[in-house]
Amino acid sequence: MGVKNKMAFKVSSLILLSIATLMVVMSSHSSTTEAALPAWCVCGNDNDKTRRACQSVGAKWDGGSCGISTDTQNNSFWAACRLLAQQPRCWN
Numbered sequence: 001m002g003v004k005n006k007m008a009f010k011v012s013s014l015i016l017l018s019i020a021t022l023m024v025v026m027s028s029h030s031s032t033t034e035a036a037l038p039a040w041c042v043c044g045n046d047n048d049k050t051r052r053a054c055q056s057v058g059a060k061w062d063g064g065s066c067g068i069s070t071d072t073q074n075n076s077f078w079a080a081c082r083l084l085a086q087q088p089r090c091w092n
Contacts, residue, residue, distance in 0.1 A: 036092055040065040043086035053080035
């Protein structure tokens, strides 16, 4: 009976380790609908709010949309748009 308990413990441990590994891998991937980088983004249909959000994250403002080239700029731009009560939209 002792061998069966040790085997059951090892199987349970392997299952838990597999689940934990899967959770780490899944959490490292973004689940948003953001465009792949580089991307151009706007804050809803508000040109002024798009410009303000773009300039606040150090991205490239072209007069109508925001050119985003890094993950940091992307995450910051999305946060800035939401703070300005706008829904960000991106494409590439």
